[in-house]
Amino acid sequence: MTASTAVLQRLRDRASALDAADPLAAYRAQFIGTEGTDGTDVVAYLDGNSLGRPLKASAERITRFVTESWGARLIRGWDEEWMALPLRIGDAIGEAALGAAPGQTFVGDSTTVILYKLIRAAIDARPGRREIVVDTDNFPTDRYLLQGIAQECGATLRWIESDTAAGVAPEQVSAVVGPQTALVVLSHVAYRSGFLADVPEITRIAHEVGALVLWDLCHSVGAVDIQLDAWGVDFAAGCSYKYLNGGPGAPAFGYVRAGLQASVRQPIWGWLGSSEPFQMGPDYEPADGIRRFISGTPAIVGMLAMQDMVALVAEAGIDAIRAKSVALTEFAIELTDAVLAEYGVTIASPRDAARRGSHVTLRHDGFRELTGRLWEQGVIPDFRAPNGLRIGLSPLSTSFTELFAGLDAVRTLLAEAHPAA
Numbered sequence: 124m125t126a127s128t129a130v131l132q133r134l135r136d137r138a139s140a141l142d143a144a145d146p147l148a149a150y151r152a153q154f155i156g157t158e159g160t161d162g163t164d165v166v167a168y169l170d171g172n173s174l175g176r177p178l179k180a181s182a183e184r185i186t187r188f189v190t191e192s193w194g195a196r197l198i199r200g201w202d203e204e205w206m207a208l209p210l211r212i213g214d215a216i217g218e219a220a221l222g223a224a225p226g227q228t229f230v231g232d233s234t235t236v237i238l239y240k241l242i243r244a245a246i247d248a249r250p251g252r253r254e255i256v257v258d259t260d261n262f263p264t265d266r267y268l269l270q271g272i273a274q275e276c277g278a279t280l281r282w283i284e285s286d287t288a289a290g291v292a293p294e295q296v297s298a299v300v301g302p303q304t305a306l307v308v309l310s311h312v313a314y315r316s317g318f319l320a321d322v323p324e325i326t327r328i329a330h331e332v333g334a335l336v337l338w339d340l341c342h343s344v345g346a347v348d349i350q351l352d353a354w355g356v357d358f359a360a361g362c363s364y365k366y367l368n369g370g371p372g373a374p375a376f377g378y379v380r381a382g383l384q385a386s387v388r389q390p391i392w393g394w395l396g397s398s399e400p401f402q403m404g405p406d407y408e409p410a411d412g413i414r415r416f417i418s419g420t421p422a423i424v425g426m427l428a429m430q431d432m433v434a435l436v437a438e439a440g441i442d443a444i445r446a447k448s449v450a451l452t453e454f455a456i457e458l459t460d461a462v463l464a465e466y467g468v469t470i471a472s473p474r475d476a477a478r479r480g481s482h483v484t485l486r487h488d489g490f491r492e493l494t495g496r497l498w499e500q501g502v503i504p505d506f507r508a509p510n511g512l513r514i515g516l517s518p519l520s521t522s523f524t525e526l527f528a529g530l531d532a533v534r535t536l537l538a539e540a541h542p543a544a
């Protein structure tokens with residue numbers, strides 16, 4: 124039996140009621156493409172966990188930068204403003220979204236390169252320990268980097284077998300760490316399932332055996348409450364183009380706990396991470412503090428848009444953002460159970476909101492083919508092999524009505540494919 128018109132109407136009404144009661148609803152209009160009058164064909168954008176929508180303020184900031192800053196200040200811009208940006212924006216991200224005091228966060232290279240620098244710095248800080256712990260479902264770049272670094276440094280990877288519909292539990296970490304563990308590298312929110320790892324507990328377990336931890340925050344920063352200082356995290360990195368809306372290829376951030384900075388070195392010894400870059404001296408000496416994690420000329424153009432979103436996250440508050448994220452993922456699950464389950468769609472994300480980030484993954488063997496048809500209609504989730512449809516819910520730019528429209532489009536296409544269901 125297919126979803127009745129009455130059930131659909133009830134869910135549509137619920138979406139409207141949830142939007143009407145949403146204290147963050149007004150923020151949505153600040154994003155380009157959300158009003159249906161700005162020339163885009165987008166009906167439902169459900170991929171804010173891959174690439175956040177641009178803010179209108181960013182369009183203005185980028186234009187102003189070209190004319191007033193780059194265009195008018197020219198090379199003077201470096202001294203006047205740009206050289207300070209990687210640490211200034213780092214501190215703003217730290218305050219708004221990481222629970223990090225100033226002086227511990229920088230914006231620099233791609234996530235991949237920052238992860239490389241931090242992993243190398245961490246294992247060099249634990250000489251004599253030859254093992255790195257990682258899970259089999261961590262994001263490919265994390266796993267590939269670790270494979271390369273293990274080869275480079277003669278280290279051994281200890282793999283945790285993780286469930287692709289869940290994530291890594293503290294007991295699994297306890298079972299593999301020991302006196303040989305130099306570093307544990309895990310994702311806060313699993314890119315596939317959306318599982319939210321217990322960072323404080325896993326960090327405690329790693330520290331108990333003398334190991335360091337590095338958390339990949341790509342799928343949590345800006346959507347989930349993070350308290351790096353309070354949790355005692357050593358290293359973290361995350362991208363700025365998902366829930367921080369920095370735009371395609373915007374540079375990532377890295378975090379290094381203040382107490383570790385003086386004793387660790389990163390492997391890419393560039394001039395702008397050196398103590399006196401403009402002395403042009405013969406030998407590299409790392410700068411004091413977090414600046415030593417920078418290598419070359421900062422990607423200033425790439426750092427423009429994220430500043431607007433970081434300011435918006437600070438204004439809305441991460442607790443309110445997290446509350447809306449939970450409400451959105453709960454509604455996605457409710458819709459799936461009510462109108463998609465009958466076509467064989469299953470949920471490959473935790474049902475417990477406390478263990479779930481800001482996306483929900485649905486499974487169905489027809490999703491590969493269906494995703495292309497959804498995109499043609501302006502309904503944009505993403506597909507992850509072998510059969511996952513990721514519904515990414517960016518709390519400040521996604522409405523409940525948009526989410527209903529997106530999953531109703533999935534239902535319509537499944538109903539066409541399975542007329543007898």
Ligand SMILES: Cc1ncc(COP(=O)(O)O)c(C=O)c1O
Pocket residue numbers: 233234235236262264265310314339341342362375
């Ligand atoms: C969890 C996670 N880690 C790392 C990356 C890689 O980031 P980049 O391609 O910016 O280096 C991504 C990209 O989506 C990711 O989702």
